[in-house]
Amino acid sequence: MTDDFIVDVSRIRADARAKMEGGPVTETYGADRDRVVAVLNDVVATEVVCWMRYTRHAISATGIDRAQVSAEFSEHAKEEWDHALRAAERISQLGGDPDFDPATLVERSHTEYTAIPDNELKQMLRSNLEAERIVIGVYQEIIRWLGDKDPTTRRLMESILEEEEEHADDLLDLLGG
Secondary structure: OOOOOOOOOOHHHHHHHHOHHHHHOOOOOOOOOOHHHHHHHHHHHHHHHHHHHHHHHHHHOOOOHHHHHHHHHHHHHHHHHHHHHHHHHHHOOOOOOOOOOOOOOOHHOOOOOOOOOOOOOOHHHHHHHHHHHHHHHHHHHHHHHOOOOOOHHHHHHHHHHHHHHHHHHHHHHHHHH
16 A cells, blocks of 8 residues: 655645635635535524524523523524524635625525414424424535535534534423423
8 A cells, every 4th residue: 555645835835825815715625615605604594593583482481391491592592693603704714705684594594483472382392493403404415515625614514513413402302302
């Protein structure tokens, strides 16, 4: 077995010096940057919509299990907002503009915003579990699509996916499933 890995450091140095305005995106970046930015902007929209839904549910929930369920919704809301900010930061690193435009958030989101009646804790849990399952499926597809073309964005999405799976598990536990 031969080891044919060779790094042309001189070429890499020359490219780095010649294209400083590219920031972290080098010649070896393998993905369509504009398409990755567009996909990440849909992730931003999805995460903001999830943040809004969880926040509304945390505030409006009523009933005997309100404290426990509301606390879980509040925790998930904070994590969803963090996901949106992390995706937006990656968009910026790629030279794109994060899109937080309220006029287009809902149409770009993979999930829906639902305002469940205040006393319907079980329906709030089911609505959020459904949204988490949608996000998990979409994010798995994004990760497969990215493959080795953009390992930094792939790792970001894998990290977010891991937290979304934890959310789904938390919600299933609260539903008694």
